Amino acid sequence: MTKAPHLLKASMTYDGGPADTGPDMSLRPGSGASAANRIVDGPAGRKPRKALSRRNILIYGTLIVVCLYYLLPLYVMIVTSLKGMPEIRLGNIFAPPVEVTFQPWVKAWAEACTGLNCDGLSRGFFNSVKILVPSVILSIIIASINGYALANWRFKGSETFFTILIVGAFIPYQVMIYPIVIMLREVGLYGSLTGLVIVHTIFGMPILTLLFRNYFASVPQELFKAARVDGAGFWAIYFQIMVPMSLPIFVVAMILQVTGIWNDFLFGVIYTKPDLYPMTVQLNNIVNSTQGVKEYNVNMAATILTGLVPLTIYFISGKLFVRGIAAGAVKG
Amino acid sequence: MAAATKPSRWHRNLNAKLAAIPMIVTALVVFIGGTVWTVVYSFTNSKLLPREKFVGLAQYDRLWSSSKWLISIENLAIYGAFSLVFSLLIGFVLAALLDQKIRFEDTFRTILLYPFALSFIVTGLAWQWILNPDFGVQQVVRNLGWESFAFDPLYNPEIVIYGILIAGLWQGTGLIMCLMLAGLRGIDEDIWKAAKIDGIPMWKTYIFIVIPMMRGIFITAIVLIASGIIKVYDLVVAQTGGGPGISSEVPAKYVYDAMFLSQNLGQGFAASTMMLLTVVIIVVPWAYLEFGGKRK
Structure with a gap:
């Protein structure tokens, strides 16, 4: 797959590209020539724009309207969750x-019911944490070692397995769901958190391996060779050179996995039991339960609570998140 | 990328081979093994448990005469076509607007991309609430005085899939925008200068010069959107649960329902094999175009 390095590069130029240097830098001619030009052509540089030109109004106007539309659902969720039910029944969903x-x-958080359990979303939250932490750690360890082996220690057939892995990322999960159920049942892990952790590790592997392989391949080869000459082996080079040099990519992988696993619904509902359902599954069960009176404010509070973890990660990580998804673009 | 150190003895690379075992097992057992297993068992009449009683194409016959499956396919086609066109269109236009060297670019981008961080369940539930006919948009407009205003996609079998489309686009266009923006940033500044000197209007430069130059990004975006479309499941479960009736069913949900709710494994296998076939039809020509001849 030659796709990803190109994408990564594209997103990197994007990170530190023209946006940071400002509009004038790119148009400014070389300093030597500019002195001469200035005399010949008069004032150099672009004609200053009026702040309220028609073009600006159009661009900013469109963007602001679109942004308001994108923010609307979040706003509606928040205001709904802060109202009492009588106010919701009478009022307007857009009103504060x-x-x-x-x-x-x-x-x-603490009282909403799913089936017989009435201990709220907190149960799902803690289940999700119990799924998330080992899944993220395990999948990153395995994928980084895979990527390292593929980038620096190629062996006969390694590229073939890698190709299968990447092609596998395009196979709809539905095709592989049931064989995995059988395998997990055979080893007695079907319905357990461990089973789900393994599933997340498996399905996270293609994209993460790709990510790590491309990153490790860009580490200067001389470094690797020098370590080899000094007698360092597979694991020594991995732990003492590759890992310390690649911390940013580990962070990107973590962002990718935390949001991906937290937001998972399909695997959670298939490979765990009701007691162990992750937060997304429990949320859906609370909101879409057919019994009882619908409490829209509680539903919206629960929805925001579930979205809070990935949103926090998103707003904290900023550009790294963008890099992660650009690299993850091949995953689909 | 001259990364390979050629192994002269097989045990010299033993550690690498051991370390790659999880990958090899995943690739061979889960990805290839699992796929082949499902395809093979789609020709059996498995019900509650998989059985090796082969019945030829009987499951496929049943599948294609099931109205639920036909509706699923139709919904997927509508959702897919609109989602592809609008994601590309909106994503590109937004990226082009953000690329005009504007202020607060980061703020705009952060806002446009945040839905992508949310799960389909959260997205579906939020839009279910906004589109609620008794309290949502419809009621708000009616309260403003337009009494006959009707906009209740989630309760109208005719247009329910468009209600899901609204939510899907809200969640996914940010990603496409980011890809497009990365593509636009990769285009040489000189191209713009040259076009300007030649007096080509901006929109023409975009359509006839810039977009053809971004072919790679467009193909990636299309593959991305397409594989997302085929997997669409959580969104429907959260927003409508397939209803009203079966009017918003999708193939991924058909598979889940057949396998885990109605204990009809054979149907589930047949339906998932059809999904696989769809992906093959999309991905193979793309892979051929992208890597054709180059692949070792």
Whole structure:
């Protein structure tokens, strides 16, 4: 796959590219020539733009309107979760709450019912954490070692396995779901958190391996050779040279996996039991349960709670997130 | 990329081979083995448990005469076509706007991309609430005085798939925008200068020069959107649960329902094999175009 390095590069130019140097830098002629030009042509550089030109109004206007549309669902969720049910029944979903109440949040976290359990979303939250932490660690360890072996220690057939792995990323999960159920059942892990961790590790492998392979391949080859000459072996080079040099890519991989696994629904619902359902599955069960009176404010509080983890990661990680998804573009 | 150190003795690379065992097992057992297994068992009449009683194409006959499957396919086609066109269109236009050396670019980009961090379940539930006919957009417009206003996609079998499309686009266009923006940034500044000197209007430069130059990015985006479309599942489960009736069913949900709810494994295998076939039809020509001849 030659796709990803190209993508990564593209996103890197994007990170530190023209946006940071500002609009004038790229248009400024070389300093020697500019002195001469200035005399010949008069003032150099672009004609200053008016702040309120028609073009600017059009661009900023469109972007602001689109951004408002994108923010609307988040806004509606937040205001709904802060209202009491009577206010929701009477009022307008876009109106800010007249009387702010945090009761729906408390209820969503600690009292909302799914089936017989009435201990709220907190159960799903902790299940998700128990799934997330080992899955992220395990998948990153395995994929980074794979990537390292593929980049620096190629053996006969390694590229073939890698190609299969990448092609496998395009196979719909539905095709592989049931064989995995059988395999997990055979080893007694079907319905357990361990089983789900293995599934996440398997399906995270193609994209992460690709990510690490490309990164390790860009580490200067001389470094690797020098370490070999000094007698360092496979593991010594991995732990003492590759890992310390590649921390940014580990962070990218972590962002990718944390958001991906937290947001998973399909694997959670198939490979775990109701007691161990991750947060997304439990959220869906709470909101879409057919019994009882619908409490929209509680539902929205629960929805925001579930989205909070990936959103926090997104807003903290900023450009690294963009890099991660650009690299993950091949995953689909 | 001259990364390979050629092994002269097989045990010299033993550690690498040991370290690659998880990858080899995943590739051979899960990806190839699992896929072949499912395809083979799609020709059996497995019900609650897989059985080796082969019945030829009977499962496929049943599949294609099931109205639920036909509706699923139709929905996928509508959702897919619109989602592809609008994702590319909106993604590109937004990227082009962000590429005009504007201020607050990071802020705009952060806002446009944040839905992508949210799961389909959260997305589906948020839009289910906004499109709720009793409290959502429809009611708000009616309260403004337009009493007969009707916009209740999630409760109208005719247009329910468009309700899902709205949510899907909201979640996914940010990603396409980011890809397109990366592509636009990769285009040489001189191209713009040359076009300007030749007096070519901006929109023409975009359509006839820049877009053809971004072919690679467009293909990546299309493959990305297409494989996302085929997998669409959580969004439907959260937003409509396949309803009203079976009007918003999709193939991925058909597979899940057949396998885990109605204990009809054979149907599930046949349906998932059809999904695989669709992917093959999309991916193979792309892979051929991208890597044809170059692949070792």
